[in-house]
Amino acid sequence: MDFDWTNDQIEFRKMARDFAEREIRPVAAWIEGRDQPNGLGNFPRELLQKMGKAGFMSCLHDKEFGGNGKGLLYECIIAEEFGAVSPAAELARLVSCALFGMPLAMFGTKEQKAEFLPKILAGELIGAIGITEPNVGSDTAGMKTTAILDGDTWVINGEKRFITNGSQADVLSLFAITDPTVKAHKGMSTFLFETKTPGFSVVKNYEMHGMHGMRVSHLAFNNCRIPRHRLLGQLNQGFKQLMMELDKERIALAAESLGMGRACIEAALKFSQERVQFGKPIKDFEGISFKIAENATLLEASQLMVHRAACKADKNLPCTKEAAMAKLFACDEVIRICDDCIQILGGTGYTCDSFVEQFYRDARLMSIGGGTREIMKYLISREVYSQAGYSSKGA
């Protein structure tokens, strides 16, 4: 085992951190939209282009299509560094280049990749991923949206909800049922869907507890006709493709949690050093310093789990259990970290004068999106029973 970062990884993290300070920090409050009354901040479209031009959309993609092929561990470094400054901007980036981009990278033809990837990776097009529906959340196999072949076009009907980047997206990785006569595991397929297609509409953007700079949308598809060649990968293999995509998605989401947790701990360290009560800095009280100790430990454990899972994914090793464990742990513990850091900051932590209040709200998403904590526990128990040689049925 080797726990040291390579020089290239250290240099890459420095570049990502410099970019975050130079380009994201100055617009972070604008993205959060503190002046907006309705819980909608500002979607950072221009910033996404800057991220793309600087190469921060490229890690999961081949050089041939504008990528750099560095892999998921590098993607995690970006998620940590950008997530530490603007969680909403980071999720918008991650969804476009990784969550939209991964099914295309893994299952797309050369022509499909050449058509969409260079523009996505440059931040010129925005991508999104469409899985969740009004009646389909954790149980993705219950999907209702259909894609039926009619001559040379697929006709798509249905609804998708909670789609990050939804109203801003130019193109979706869209999951739909192509054979309603069999179970979704054998009758789901993936499509590249352009939102300029007639019949597509944005029903609404959700007002949310946190992540105000994201656009999370309800989308409708009414007899949308797309060309036959927009099928991504093999017909009726969509469920398998989705499961492969989700392992990587979960690791990257957990990595963003690391950034949020780190930023809050750094703020708590600084505050507890400077804030004096009863004649001494509050860090000199065990009630404060032990909170720092506990949260630093949680963060480090989260880092180890996320980075290990990413390394396994980069080696193309099975990582469903590690991805689910990393997501469960990092995404749950970041909520506790943010909560404790608000406590350390006292009244200041509860006000909007401190970003910790915002990160506490933002962090709450992480144990819901990309699979809830309950579903992570289900997956982990299934894998653990199965690895121990027991039937995983019912686990």
Ligand SMILES: Cc1cc2nc3c(=O)[nH]c(=O)nc-3n(C[C@H](O)[C@H](O)[C@H](O)COP(=O)(O)OP(=O)(O)OC[C@H]3O[C@@H](n4cnc5c(N)ncnc54)[C@H](O)[C@@H]3O)c2cc1C
């Ligand atoms: C801000 C935001 C952004 C999102 N972005 C996207 C996106 O870009 N694309 C996309 O497709 N989706 C997206 N989602 C959807 C997200 O993945 C789902 O919300 C999530 O998978 C849970 O589905 P659900 O909300 O329908 O909850 P449900 O599945 O209805 O679950 C409700 C509750 O029941 C629990 N539950 C369900 N089944 C079980 C079980 N078997 N055992 C124990 N407990 C269970 C859940 O854990 C949860 O606590 C987003 C969601 C949010 C909030």
